[in-house]
Amino acid sequence: MASSMIGSRVERTEDKKFITGKGRYTADITLHGQTYAFFIRSPHARAKIKKVDISKALAAPGVVTILTGQDIIKDKIGGLIAGWKIVSKDGTDMKLPAHPPLAHDQVNYVGDHVAVVIAESLEEARNAAELVNVDYKVLTAVVNTASAMTSEAIYEGIDKNLCFDWELGDKAKTEEAFAKADRIVHLKLNNNRLVPNAMEPRASIGEYNSSTDDLTLYTTSQNPHLTRLVISAFNGVHPEHKFRVVAPDVGGGFGSKIYPYAEDVVIAYAAKKIGRPVKWVCERTDSFLSDCHGRDHVTEAELAVRKDGIVTGLRVNTIANLGGYGSLFATVTPTYLYAPLIVGLYNIPAAYCNVKAVFTNTAPVDAYRGAGRPEATYLIERIMDQAANEMGMDRAEFRKKNFITAFPHQQCLVHNIDSGDYHAHFNKALELADYKGFAKRKADSAAKGKLRGIGFSTYIEACGIAPSSVVMSIGAGVGLWESAEVRFNATGNISVFTGAHSHGQGHATTFAQIVADKLGVPMANIDLVHGDTDKGPFGMGTYGSRSLAVGGSAISKACDKIIDKGKRVAAHMLESTPDEIDFKDGEFIVRNSNKKKTIGEIAFACYLPGTYGEIKSPLPAGVEPGLKETAFYDPINFSFPSGSHVCEVEIDQDTGVTKVVKYSCVDDFGTLINPMIVEGQVHGGLAQGIGQALYENAYYDETGQLVTASYMDYAMPRADHFPEFKIEYTCTPATSNPLGVKGCGEAGAIASPPAVMNAVIDAIGTDISMPATSEKVWQALRTKVKSAKKAA
Amino acid sequence: MKSVTLEVNGKKVTKTIEDHLLLSSFIREQLNLTGTHVGCDTSQCGACVVHVDGKSVKSCTLLAADIDGSAVTTIEGLSTNGELHPMQAAFKKHHGLQCGFCTPGMIMSSVDLLNNNKNPSDAEIREWLEGNICRCTGYQNIVAAVKEAAQNS
Numbered sequence: 001m002a003s004s005m006i007g008s009r010v011e012r013t014e015d016k017k018f019i020t021g022k023g024r025y026t027a028d029i030t031l032h033g034q035t036y037a038f039f040i041r042s043p044h045a046r047a048k049i050k051k052v053d054i055s056k057a058l059a060a061p062g063v064v065t066i067l068t069g070q071d072i073i074k075d076k077i078g079g080l081i082a083g084w085k086i087v088s089k090d091g092t093d094m095k096l097p098a099h100p101p102l103a104h105d106q107v108n109y110v111g112d113h114v115a116v117v118i119a120e121s122l123e124e125a126r127n128a129a130e131l132v133n134v135d136y137k138v139l140t141a142v143v144n145t146a147s148a149m150t151s152e153a154i155y156e157g158i159d160k161n162l163c164f165d166w167e168l169g170d171k172a173k174t175e176e177a178f179a180k181a182d183r184i185v186h187l188k189l190n191n192n193r194l195v196p197n198a199m200e201p202r203a204s205i206g207e208y209n210s211s212t213d214d215l216t217l218y219t220t221s222q223n224p225h226l227t228r229l230v231i232s233a234f235n236g237v238h239p240e241h242k243f244r245v246v247a248p249d250v251g252g253g254f255g256s257k258i259y260p261y262a263e264d265v266v267i268a269y270a271a272k273k274i275g276r277p278v279k280w281v282c283e284r285t286d287s288f289l290s291d292c293h294g295r296d297h298v299t300e301a302e303l304a305v306r307k308d309g310i311v312t313g314l315r316v317n318t319i320a321n322l323g324g325y326g327s328l329f330a331t332v333t334p335t336y337l338y339a340p341l342i343v344g345l346y347n348i349p350a351a352y353c354n355v356k357a358v359f360t361n362t363a364p365v366d367a368y369r370g371a372g373r374p375e376a377t378y379l380i381e382r383i384m385d386q387a388a389n390e391m392g393m394d395r396a397e398f399r400k401k402n403f404i405t406a407f408p409h410q411q412c413l414v415h416n417i418d419s420g421d422y423h424a425h426f427n428k429a430l431e432l433a434d435y436k437g438f439a440k441r442k443a444d445s446a447a448k449g450k451l452r453g454i455g456f457s458t459y460i461e462a463c464g465i466a467p468s469s470v471v472m473s474i475g476a477g478v479g480l481w482e483s484a485e486v487r488f489n490a491t492g493n494i495s496v497f498t499g500a501h502s503h504g505q506g507h508a509t510t511f512a513q514i515v516a517d518k519l520g521v522p523m524a525n526i527d528l529v530h531g532d533t534d535k536g537p538f539g540m541g542t543y544g545s546r547s548l549a550v551g552g553s554a555i556s557k558a559c560d561k562i563i564d565k566g567k568r569v570a571a572h573m574l575e576s577t578p579d580e581i582d583f584k585d586g587e588f589i590v591r592n593s594n595k596k597k598t599i600g601e602i603a604f605a606c607y608l609p610g611t612y613g614e615i616k617s618p619l620p621a622g623v624e625p626g627l628k629e630t631a632f633y634d635p636i637n638f639s640f641p642s643g644s645h646v647c648e649v650e651i652d653q654d655t656g657v658t659k660v661v662k663y664s665c666v667d668d669f670g671t672l673i674n675p676m677i678v679e680g681q682v683h684g685g686l687a688q689g690i691g692q693a694l695y696e697n698a699y700y701d702e703t704g705q706l707v708t709a710s711y712m713d714y715a716m717p718r719a720d721h722f723p724e725f726k727i728e729y730t731c732t733p734a735t736s737n738p739l740g741v742k743g744c745g746e747a748g749a750i751a752s753p754p755a756v757m758n759a760v761i762d763a764i765g766t767d768i769s770m771p772a773t774s775e776k777v778w779q780a781l782r783t784k785v786k787s788a789k790k791a792a
Numbered sequence: 793m794k795s796v797t798l799e800v801n802g803k804k805v806t807k808t809i810e811d812h813l814l815l816s817s818f819i820r821e822q823l824n825l826t827g828t829h830v831g832c833d834t835s836q837c838g839a840c841v842v843h844v845d846g847k848s849v850k851s852c853t854l855l856a857a858d859i860d861g862s863a864v865t866t867i868e869g870l871s872t873n874g875e876l877h878p879m880q881a882a883f884k885k886h887h888g889l890q891c892g893f894c895t896p897g898m899i900m901s902s903v904d905l906l907n908n909n910k911n912p913s914d915a916e917i918r919e920w921l922e923g924n925i926c927r928c929t930g931y932q933n934i935v936a937a938v939k940e941a942a943q944n945s
């Protein structure tokens with residue numbers, strides 16, 4: 001059975017509970033004697049808090065307590081943190097405003113947290129909240145990304161609303177490339193703001209036991225260990241060893257549940273304060289207002305090109321909107337996760353990127369599926385198209401001319417790319433998409449009065465985040481290794497503990513496949529445990545397509561240790577030496593003999609070392625009883641998935657409606673453990689990326705009100721928005737981890753926006769910004785007709 | 793307050809409830825059937841779909857008190873004698889779920905589709921599921937699952 005587990009389409013072991021309604025999400029948990037929390041949020045984008053009067057509300061029926069920013073100060077609860085320090089190009093540290101979990105002097109976006117009402121029922125909490133009187137002095141809101149630096153300063157001491165002004169790349173060398181260029185291509189881009197919209201709204205339940213001093217927080221987190229660390233070390237709510245964070249079944253995250261939110265801190269703190277369980281479940285409207293948003297860049301890019309079509313330089317200026325505060329990964333997202341990848345998978349010898357990150361009176365912006373890499377890919381793939389078009393070259397050929405072809409490849413910016421074959425996946429994708437037949441399909445569409453366009457996106461991403469020494473040298477507040485424990489039970493089955501967290505990714509299946517493959521134990525005898533800080537070792541959670549490359553590698557390493565110990569025990573039992581023992585398909589065999597022990601027998605011997613009836617299982621001298629190994633894996637490099645996506649759209653000229661009619665992609669994720677799960681990840685990423693390109697947009701009006709704060713106003717992609725995606729793979733294994741895997745969770749969301757937009761622009765023949773809604777497309781077509789008439 | 797009697801997953805329940813209690817809250821909070829999920833507050837997401845008298849409805853759009861005497865089936869009541877319903881089995885086989893949050897609503901909605909249309913086309917499946925949002929799967933494997941279930945039922 002063993003080696004066939006890798007690459008096999010095993011049905012998911014976690015599915016049964018979900019399809020029968022037996023999943024256990026945070027909101028499904030009811031604790032004895034629990035109270036209910038309702039947050040009072042700011043209705044204003046920017047205002048001074050003059051007074052919070054809770055006296056009437058406190059007397060309302062069922063109210064247990066009401067906590068405000070004053071309690072936070074009194075009880076010395078620390079603020080929320082930004083976990084990655086960025087240094088500006090002038091050598092100064094980034095500037096951050098204080099971010100108290102409940103505001104006390106100023107609110108900085110609509111939805112900002114002002115107070116929490118805790119009552120015997122949710123209805124009573126909500127009714128009492130109506131009686132809380134907050135006296136605000138409303139101030140002018142700063143909303144717009146592009147003009148934030150020239151607007152009034154939101155925070156004292158933060159000039160021009162600028163968090164940092166950062167740069168990457170060799171400026172002089174890049175200038176030189178531009179001075180010598182035959183052509184300079186210019187492009188202005190907006191990367192639209194998105195709301196992650198995991199279908200499960202955030203929720204938290206705090207529970208405190210005063211007799212043991214144990215505090216437990218059940219929460220919708222992708223990263224329970226980090227949540228515990230932050231709430232303990234920075235917010236100072238409770239010491240880490242007496243604090244347990246449980247992230248049970250979590251209904252999607254996409255980045256938005258990586259970090260502890262104000263509500264998590266307040267619920268943990270409130271439960272401890274009142275000595276009763278406190279439950280909070282977010283309503284969708286509040287999710288729109290207060291979940292961290294994604295993207296929101298304004299960029300100007302220039303490409304230096306030789307007349308033979310070789311790209312020689314790239315120059316980029318980006319303004320990134322951080323929203324009202326610096327969220328946990330907010331500062332690394334538009335810097336180190338973004339800028340190193342602006343050159344894409346092309347061999348561009350010189351590049352320079354300047355990023356100015358600004359505060360505005362909008363919801364905090366943080367990592368959302370792809371985090372920085374979609375913004376980089378959108379930029380390079382759009383400008384590559386623009387360049388090819390300006391130079392009258394075929395867009396596919398233009399890309400091929402510039403692909404990196406030799407590995408390892410040291411980029412001009414940061415990364416050393418270990419492996420890849422970009423021609424292989426691009427050629428395969430062109431075939432899958434029948435690029436040759438496009439002209440005919442375009443003519444057929446034209447005959448129906450429709451416009452048809454084709455767009456490419458060839459991308460690379462840096463995943464498997466990340467080597468700790470590298471990231472900590474550039475400002476990360478933590479190392480980004482991962483942990484695993486493989487614990488044999490005496491009866492031969494296995495509990496595997498991981499610090500990664502599954503909220504849809506299918507770790508229980510994929511990780512068990514790795515263990516089954518390594519140890520030759522059937523899948524049914526392997527159980528994966530995650531999401532509870534009291535159970536497994538400290539871990540760094542799931543994001544950045546890291547779980548398999550880093551967490552899976554930790555599991556693989558722990559299995560190696562098990563095999564190693566097993567060999568010593570087997571050698572002793574079989575009267576041989578460890579280097580004479582081979583391990584294969586779950587059996588330890590003395591080389592060139594038929595003497596062997598199964599791994600189950602070895603586990604049994606380890607737990608019952610001695611004589612037990614017929615069984616004699618003495619352990620060798622110096623070997624401890626038990627069979628359990630822990631491994632912490634710190635990757636030696638990022639992994640570099642890449643791929644080629646081809647999108648075809650058809651546009652109705654009368655309505656401007658764009659339909660994605662064909663979508664083909666070929667991705668190189670290195671080794672695949674479970675192709676079925678990988679496909680699912682690609683599908684989901686594509687849906688989010690196509691959503692960004694055509695439908696989704698978080699829109700604030702000029703006073704800072706979020707206009708798109710419900711599913712009636714924010715266009716979520718639905719089943720009938722998509723064609724059947726065609727997906728294939730190529731494989732160049734990663735050399736930076738023992739599994740050869742590269743990561744697949746974000747690829748779809750990274751690759752698809754430019755593929756779609758390049759297709760739309762190809763169809764309508766004019767620039768347009770995301771999302772290319774029917775109204776915008778229709779307008780663009782009108783404008784084109786009008787200006788053509790004028791010219792004639 | 794009002795007394796209502798419903799048949800939920802084949803069992804009669806009688807409760808005295810607030811007149812304005814949503815069916816979704818009734819199911820989750822009074823009956824502890826937490827397989828029915830709530831994903832929005834504007835009746836758009838479909839995570840809360842159940843069957844009332846055999847038809848799929850968004851349980852967040854109904855008041856429990858208004859359907860006195862009705863038969864309600866939730867995701868917990870779909871399988872019989874521990875055997876998965878063909879739609880549940882097909883979702884598993886085709887990897888039609890990831891985080892599982894939209895899944896109960898998706899399955900209940902899809903079962904009703906097949907009650908109305910035994911052999912739907914891809915386009916018909918996608919159109920029917922327009923009222924169910926899934927953020928994880930990109931819908932493709934859900935469509936495959938529904939097609940398989942159509943063949944098996």
Ligand code: FES
Nearest residue numbers: 835836837838852
């Ligand atoms: S909860 Fe009923 S439609 Fe969203």
Ligand code: FES
Nearest residue numbers: 890894926927928
């Ligand atoms: S499986 Fe997660 S929302 Fe559908």
